[in-house]
Amino acid sequence: MATCAVCGNDYWMSFEVRTVSGDTYTFDSIECAAQKIAPSCEHCGCRILGHGVEVEGRFFCCAHCARGSGSGLGAEIRDTVGAHPG
Numbered sequence: 001m002a003t004c005a006v007c008g009n010d011y012w013m014s015f016e017v018r019t020v021s022g023d024t025y026t027f028d029s030i031e032c033a034a035q036k037i038a039p040s041c042e043h044c045g046c047r048i049l050g051h052g053v054e055v056e057g058r059f060f061c062c063a064h065c066a067r068g069s070g071s072g073l074g075a076e077i078r079d080t081v082g083a084h085p086g
Helices: 030-037 063-067
Strands: 015-018 024-027 053-055 058-060
Touching (some): 024 030, 053 063, 058 063
Antiparallel strands (some): 053 058
């Protein structure tokens, strides 16, 4: 068994995540993994679990938050997955 890096639970079905930077973490759930390694939206603070939007090195959960960040980002930023082009 291994202990979760976030909640400390000692769980027989824990799993490891290795990052590109070489860090290794043990988690007992996807929820704990997201709390530790998923980036946060710079506008609303939620965890970015999907693709999100990266603009000028800043990460947002969606185009709405990117536009609302007050950074002067224009209307050309949009969520494109499944978006109607018109």
